[in-house]
Amino acid sequence: DTGVSQDPRHKITKRGQNVTFRCDPISEHNRLYWYRQTLGQGPEFLTYFQNEAQLEKSRLLSDRFSAERPKGSFSTLEIQRTEQGDSAMYLCASSWGQGINNEQFFGPGTRLTVL
């Protein structure tokens, strides 16, 4: 257990429905990241927060995706009008530091299946 928790661990939904995932990082960590991982591949970066500010979004993050970190603590990732291609593991990670190259601690992920 890294100290990063994600909820739910599994989500099955029908195409077209909206889903929301939650990530609780390690409490003192100022940075929070979302990644997506498909079967047999490494995680792919989606977006990143420093405190409550969303500083970068990948081009993988279409308009149907939105992420928030309202108080600089937990974060939510919402996917609207889900598509079968959204089926993947969604990983959250957090880190602490003022500089680059700080160890990222990953949560267990939320596995999304879109039927």
Add this chain to the structure above:
Amino acid sequence: GESVGLHLPTLSVQEGDNSIINCAYSNSASDYFIWYKQESGKGPQFIIDIRSNMDKRQGQRVTVLLNKTVKHLSLQIAATQPGDSAVYFCAEPPRTNDYKLSFGAGTTVTVRA
């Protein structure tokens, strides 16, 4: 696109033997690399990192070697144990001063009893 990649998608090793997992990168300016281990149903777990001003770094039963001349790094696991069965990823920030990580596709290590 990804800037790091692994040579082999799978590796089968006898328990007690040493494992070597390889990774090639393309950006000669890359200055920081990390190895992660991901067990089934879990998120990636940090194993060890190395900066470009080093050629070698050792941890507990693991050693990472960095060859900047050929842009190659490797993870060596000594006396491989059943608990080492997992997918191993090398990762790096895709650009200098970048916070996010770019991962390779991973090598699945299976330990034979």
